[in-house]
Amino acid sequence: MTFPFPDALQAIPHRRDVPFARLTTLGVGGLCRWLFEPVSEAQAQAFVRACARAGLSWRMLGGGSNLVVLGDVPLAMRLRLPQEPLRSGLELQASAAYGHIKLSLAAAEMGLAGLEYASGIPGSVGGAMHMNAGAYGRELVDVLARYRFLTPEGELVEKAPEPGEFRYRWSVLGEGRVALGLILRLAEGDPERIRALAADYRRKRGTSQPLRRRNAGCIFKNPPGQSAGRLIDQAGLKGLRVGDAEVSPEHGNFLVNHGGATSAQFAELMALVRTRVLERHGIELEPEVEIWAAGDPITR
Ligand code: EPU
Numbered sequence: 120m121t122f123p124f125p126d127a128l129q130a131i132p133h134r135r136d137v138p139f140a141r142l143t144t145l146g147v148g149g150l151c152r153w154l155f156e157p158v159s160e161a162q163a164q165a166f167v168r169a170c171a172r173a174g175l176s177w178r179m180l181g182g183g184s185n186l187v188v189l190g191d192v193p194l195a196m197r198l199r200l201p202q203e204p205l206r207s208g209l210e211l212q213a214s215a216a217y218g219h220i221k222l223s224l225a226a227a228e229m230g231l232a233g234l235e236y237a238s239g240i241p242g243s244v245g246g247a248m249h250m251n252a253g254a255y256g257r258e259l260v261d262v263l264a265r266y267r268f269l270t271p272e273g274e275l276v277e278k279a280p281e282p283g284e285f286r287y288r289w290s291v292l293g294e295g296r297v298a299l300g301l302i303l304r305l306a307e308g309d310p311e312r313i314r315a316l317a318a319d320y321r322r323k324r325g326t327s328q329p330l331r332r333r334n335a336g337c338i339f340k341n342p343p344g345q346s347a348g349r350l351i352d353q354a355g356l357k358g359l360r361v362g363d364a365e366v367s368p369e370h371g372n373f374l375v376n377h378g379g380a381t382s383a384q385f386a387e388l389m390a391l392v393r394t395r396v397l398e399r400h401g402i403e404l405e406p407e408v409e410i411w412a413a414g415d416p417i418t419r
Contacts, residue, residue, distance in 0.1 A: 130165075144334065145376055148190070187382065206231070217243065219242050249292045249298055250289070250290065258285075266298065338373065349371065356396075365377060
């Protein structure tokens with residue numbers, strides 16, 4: 120088969136027919152038909168520019184920890200930027216491809232406080248920016264000094280976050296921007312105490328969330344003033360199963376994969392949970408995870 124994309128993409132590392140079962144923590148989905156993995160910002164920029172010029176739709180993949188893929192995806196990009204985090208005073212610079220948990224650990228080792236809440240949140244730094252990841256009353260934007268991204272046309276921008284650009288589990292990056300990296304502003308701290316606080320968060324998470332089974336984190340957003348997990352629990356849905364997909368008996372807002380689940384089973388289970396919570400509480404739960412529908416033609 121001839122290369123079906125603009126020539127500019129030939130030089131960017133790419134793979135074919137990669138199962139989303141291997142690209143996501145939930146472990147379901149179809150195939151990523153073409154997966155491009157730029158190893159530099161310049162390659163990422165070349166990819167975005169060439170796709171924009173050619174009018175090609177594609178999807179941005181991060182660590183795959185907050186994602187439910189329902190079918191095959193024709194074209195996706197995942198960054199493989201190799202840089203290690205770089206400290207300058209109280210600032211910490213990291214690439215979007217770096218692990219979010221690894222970054223939290225690195226900050227602790229450097230005696231930089233403020234990223235302890237992230238010590239148990241999987242995925243990439245880029246994904247954490249995209250979702251404005253958070254836990255225990257803190258979220259990424261609280262420590263974000265500047266961020267780097269590509270516009271949908273491939274222009275590189277670095278700027279400070281502005282009011283309204285990052286909200287609860289939402290950021291402006293979702294509007295077609297590609298996160299490339301960030302600069303955090305942290306505080307001086309004692310590595311021992313930072314590590315202890317991070318360990319405490321991880322312990323709390325371990326007692327309330329089903330971390331031993333494949334999952335995609337919290338499936339639904341918390342409605343204002345409510346906990347989706349509690350609403351699901353009160354509706355008696357824990358343990359509800361469609362095939363190998365189950366509402367976790369440990370935490371109602373987690374769906375777990377017992378090993379052989381399919382994306383169709385997760386889609387059915389999510390729909391069932393929404394219907395039952397609506398019937399019981401009159402509240403419509405909104406997905407917190409990203410959902411990539413089969414054959415979905417939308418760019419990102
Ligand atoms: N609860 C129940 N039953 C359940 C689950 C929870 O009664 O099955 C109750 C708990 O007892 C608690 C309250 O609901 O009183 C809140 O539960 P929890 O502390 O587990 O927090 P959450 O609101 O369910 C949020 C975030 C989590 C984050 C935790 C800790 C969302 C959707 N969820 O969960 O984030 O880890 O707080 O800060 O915002 C994620 O983003 O993927 C995620 C898991």
